[in-house]
Amino acid sequence: MPHGTSGLRAAVVRRTIDAGAPLMPYTGTTGFDGDSLKIAADAERGGLFEAWRIVRAEYRTVLLAMGVGLVLALSVGLFKAPMFTSRCELVIESPNGDFLGTRSISPVADDPASEGGLTDVQTQLRVIQSDQLIDRVIAKLESQGKLGPLELEATHRSFASRLLMRPKLTANERAYRIHKYVASHLGVRQVGPTRAVDISFSFPDPAFAALLCNTMASEYIAYNTEARWAMSERTGEGLSRRLEEVRAHLKESQKNLQDYAQRSGLLFGPPVPGTSEETDVSENRLTELQSELSGAEAARMAAESRLKTAESSGAESVAEVVNDDSLRDLQAKITELQRQKADLLTIYTPEHEKVQRVQAQLTPLQNALEQHRSRIMARIKSDYSSAVKHEELLQSAYRQQVSVVTDKHNKAIQYGIFKHQVDSDEKLYESMLEQVNRASVASAAGSSNIQIFSGAQPPLRPDSSGLITYSFGGLFFGFLAGSAWVFTRSAANRTFHSPGQSAVQVQLRELGVIPRHSLSSNKAFARLLRSTDSGGEPALMAYRANQAELAGFAERSGMVAESFRMLLASIMFGEEGGKTPQVLAVTSANPREGKTTVLCNLAVAMAEIRKRVLVIDADLRRPRLHDVFDLPNERGLANMLESPSDEVALQAMTKRTFVGGVDVLPSGTSSGSSEASLFYSPSLAKIVQTARKQYDVVLIDTPPCLHLADARVIGKVSDAVILVTRAGHTTWTEGRAVAQNFTEDGTRILGTVLNDLKQSVGAYSYVTEA
Numbered sequence: 001m002p003h004g005t006s007g008l009r010a011a012v013v014r015r016t017i018d019a020g021a022p023l024m025p026y027t028g029t030t031g032f033d034g035d036s037l038k039i040a041a042d043a044e045r046g047g048l049f050e051a052w053r054i055v056r057a058e059y060r061t062v063l064l065a066m067g068v069g070l071v072l073a074l075s076v077g078l079f080k081a082p083m084f085t086s087r088c089e090l091v092i093e094s095p096n097g098d099f100l101g102t103r104s105i106s107p108v109a110d111d112p113a114s115e116g117g118l119t120d121v122q123t124q125l126r127v128i129q130s131d132q133l134i135d136r137v138i139a140k141l142e143s144q145g146k147l148g149p150l151e152l153e154a155t156h157r158s159f160a161s162r163l164l165m166r167p168k169l170t171a172n173e174r175a176y177r178i179h180k181y182v183a184s185h186l187g188v189r190q191v192g193p194t195r196a197v198d199i200s201f202s203f204p205d206p207a208f209a210a211l212l213c214n215t216m217a218s219e220y221i222a223y224n225t226e227a228r229w230a231m232s233e234r235t236g237e238g239l240s241r242r243l244e245e246v247r248a249h250l251k252e253s254q255k256n257l258q259d260y261a262q263r264s265g266l267l268f269g270p271p272v273p274g275t276s277e278e279t280d281v282s283e284n285r286l287t288e289l290q291s292e293l294s295g296a297e298a299a300r301m302a303a304e305s306r307l308k309t310a311e312s313s314g315a316e317s318v319a320e321v322v323n324d325d326s327l328r329d330l331q332a333k334i335t336e337l338q339r340q341k342a343d344l345l346t347i348y349t350p351e352h353e354k355v356q357r358v359q360a361q362l363t364p365l366q367n368a369l370e371q372h373r374s375r376i377m378a379r380i381k382s383d384y385s386s387a388v389k390h391e392e393l394l395q396s397a398y399r400q401q402v403s404v405v406t407d408k409h410n411k412a413i414q415y416g417i418f419k420h421q422v423d424s425d426e427k428l429y430e431s432m433l434e435q436v437n438r439a440s441v442a443s444a445a446g447s448s449n450i451q452i453f454s455g456a457q458p459p460l461r462p463d464s465s466g467l468i469t470y471s472f473g474g475l476f477f478g479f480l481a482g483s484a485w486v487f488t489r490s491a492a493n494r495t496f497h498s499p500g501q502s503a504v505q506v507q508l509r510e511l512g513v514i515p516r517h518s519l520s521s522n523k524a525f526a527r528l529l530r531s532t533d534s535g536g537e538p539a540l541m542a543y544r545a546n547q548a549e550l551a552g553f554a555e556r557s558g559m560v561a562e563s564f565r566m567l568l569a570s571i572m573f574g575e576e577g578g579k580t581p582q583v584l585a586v587t588s589a590n591p592r593e594g595k596t597t598v599l600c601n602l603a604v605a606m607a608e609i610r611k612r613v614l615v616i617d618a619d620l621r622r623p624r625l626h627d628v629f630d631l632p633n634e635r636g637l638a639n640m641l642e643s644p645s646d647e648v649a650l651q652a653m654t655k656r657t658f659v660g661g662v663d664v665l666p667s668g669t670s671s672g673s674s675e676a677s678l679f680y681s682p683s684l685a686k687i688v689q690t691a692r693k694q695y696d697v698v699l700i701d702t703p704p705c706l707h708l709a710d711a712r713v714i715g716k717v718s719d720a721v722i723l724v725t726r727a728g729h730t731t732w733t734e735g736r737a738v739a740q741n742f743t744e745d746g747t748r749i750l751g752t753v754l755n756d757l758k759q760s761v762g763a764y765s766y767v768t769e770a
Contacts, residue, residue, distance in 0.1 A: 053498070054490045055483055062482035069478020073470040082462035084206035085187075088213045089454040090197045090220070092124050121190055125197065128188045128220055134179055136219045137212065147178075149208045154181035182212070196453060206458040213456035225448045239436045246432055250425035257418040264411040286405045289397065303387035306380050324376070330369045337362040494732050496725045502752040505732040506739050509751035511722065512567030514598065516756050517560050550600055550628065550659070560601070567598075567753060568605040571722075581719035581750060583688055585618075587702040587711040589734040593726035594755035596624050599701045606697050607661030614654065614695040616665045616687075618714055619703045620675040623667035629657040636668025640687055641678040650690045663695070679713040688717045705738055712745050720750035727757040 055062055127133065141147040154177045169177070187200040199216055203209040341358045348355050496502060502510045572580045586602075588595040596619075603613045616637060617625035626633040636653055643649075654663045670678060678684075691698045700718060705711035715721045721742055725735060735752070742749050 051487070054486055057498075058482075058486040058489075061486055062479060065482025065485065066475050066478035069474035069476075069481065070471060071474070073474025073477075076470060083202045083204060084209050084459045084461075085200050085202045085463050086206065086209035086213045086456040086459055087198055087200045087454075088217050088452065088456035089191070090199065090217055091451045091453045092121055092195050092197060093449040093451070094120075094195070121195055121197065125188050125190060127223075128197070128199065128216070129183070129186065131179070131183075133216070133220060133223055134182050134186070136223065137215050138175075138178060138182065140215055140219055141212070146208075146211060149203070149205050150181065150212070151178060153204060154178045186216070199456075201456075202463065206460075210456040210458045217452050217455075221448055221450045221452070224450055228448070239432060243429070243432045243436055246425065246429045250422070250429050253418065253422045253425050257415070257422050260415055260418055264415065282404050282408050286402075293397070299387055303384045307384040310377055310380050324372070327369065327372055330365055330372070334362060334365050334369065337365070495728050496730050496732070496735065496754055497728050497757075499754060499757070501732075502725065502735065502754065506735040506752065508723065508735075508739060508749055509570075510754065511570040511751035512563060512753050513757055514563050514567070514594070514601075514753060514755045515559055516727075516758050517597075550604065561605070564598075564601040564605045565608075567602060568609070571602075571750065582692055582696070583698040583700070583718045584750065585700045585702050585711060585714050585718040585721045586724060587705045587715075587721060587738075588724040588726070589704060589706040589730055589738050591622070591704050593704070593724055593730055595704075595724040596628070596701055598722070598724050598753050598755055599699050600625070600628055603662045603697075603699055604659055607659055611661060611696040612694075613662045613697045613699065614665060614691050615662060616691070616698065616700045617667040618679075618700050618710065620667050620670065620678065620710075621703055621708075625664050625701060626666045629655070629659075629662075629664050631655045631657070631664055631666060633666045633668065636666035637687070638668040638670040638675075638678060640668070641681045641683050642671060643683070650687060650694070665691075676708070676710060679710055684714070685717050705741065706734055712741060712747065715742060715745065715747035718747075720748045722750050723752045724755050725752055726755050729756075 138147065138150075141150070151174070154174075182201075185202045187198075187202075189198050190196070191198050199213055201209050201212045201216070203212065337358055341355060341362065344352070344355045344358060350356075496505070499513045500510060502508050571584075586595050586599040599615065603615050606613045615625060617623045618637060620638055623633060625631075626636075632655075640649055640653060650665070653668070654665050657664055688698065700714055702711035702714050711721070723735070723738055739749060
């Protein structure tokens, strides 16, 4: 072999790796649940973690977009005219709902709502921002001839509009733009949980900004006052119309009263002292007669009353019967028995024993009740008989006088009805007249519950928040645009570019992730190896340390070496039953995707754990293993496939390498046979079988399998196949096509290896360089 070259340093390394026990042929399964992993991967990709990973990976693009947004925003802010914001403060007091006693006639409730009237303040804020009030302010300024600055600012034509010769704005368009400008630059807010309201307006001219704020405040107060005045006016007009109706009704009632008194011939004396009621002469005469005969008449009338009551209403209504305790007890017992009888009749017939038993109790009580009542009635009749004679003497005079009084009394009843109607109408008229007077006074008062606490003054300095707002807005929209760009580009990227995608897109287990390898010139070195055929003397063997194929050997403690150790662990410990495949074919979908790099570094990692490894270069079209290990390639696998092979031939063809424990079977040269046809030779299976006996692990470097059949043929004599994908190059479609081919062939794919992944060093900060 050639010796060291310039720029390479040498180190003496003695081969101390002993050969381990051979591995059994692989017959196990991976135990890999593709559906479970797919669900987990989909959950991760759909979350915030995946979004953050994409933004972090393309942070330069996002920062560039944010920078562009910031520059554009600052450019707009610097070239735009400075804005001055003027402010004035109002205090909206709680209105007096009973001002001048108008609570009862107000159609709305003036009391503020809950939470100390703050809800009412929020309503007033909406009124200040209303289109109607803004139009009032614009009209007021226009009537005063002070609308010029606002009209010029709101309706100016841009340079593009003048260049394109667009028609001038119509009157409606100008009014709309002025209104829209005021609405967009007007600010109204409540100052904390108080009744103070802050009105602000931003404009290039500070004097006009203060003018519009003050005009807005004064117009709002005027609008509020006018609204209250209009409501009072409407209330007064309604009450006045109702008052006229009541007045007409009162006159009609008085006229009816007078007409009836004249028709009836009623004569009334002076009113009773202390009252306003009029007295009748006939009633006075009846009163005198009743006073003279009151004693005798009272006794007769009392006896007559008791007797007539007993005869007309029954004994039950007589006081003697009603107040008799024994009768009440009998009545209660009878009522209870009747209730029991009624309840039993709902269940039994009248002839039933229980019904008859209740009836037997009821009959004696009813008889006793009737007898008691009869005795009381007899006593009443006796009292009446003794008073009859006295009654006959007074009856004649009484009837005569009653006839006279009754006739006039009937007439007085109708008169009283007319009189009551007149009195009611007079009270209603007086009440409504008082309310109309109050409404008139309230509308004339023109009161308002709004005060200007602090008037607006022209600001001395422009707003400093403009550039800050533009800056934050530019950064924000730049971040959104940059994120949208990287998300769109990531969604359009159909290649394997991040760990875990093979499990989702191809349904294959991901065995490992290999970061991109780049050795600087100061890490290039040469190793002094003790070769096995040097008779124990050191021999200098050149090694190009900047080759990625042996990066794990060059940097034993680097992150590349650690990633291949992770790959080795996935192969050895990821199987059920503890079985590990002995013969592994390493392939890829396309050329230059790193299958040879993965195979060589995997062989170095296996040699580190004292495994005897045979690396077979089965890529007869573009062999590379002899260059990687600096070996001759005159004879090798192609020569063995063209002729019968045995163990002696395999030993003769294999070459020892400077990596202890790793032997290489080069591709060799064929004598003219087609490379594709050589793999169909029966010698291929014999070679692999012989290698199983002599080595712990056999790694076969195959051609790309997407368009060539060599890897598929080799996969049939292997325990499993490892598919190498290159980050950013191998597409999902190509990976699925390879997986489908091997699946249809019945060849098991152990998993995938994502190679050449561009990863930040921070992810491997724990790894230290040797």
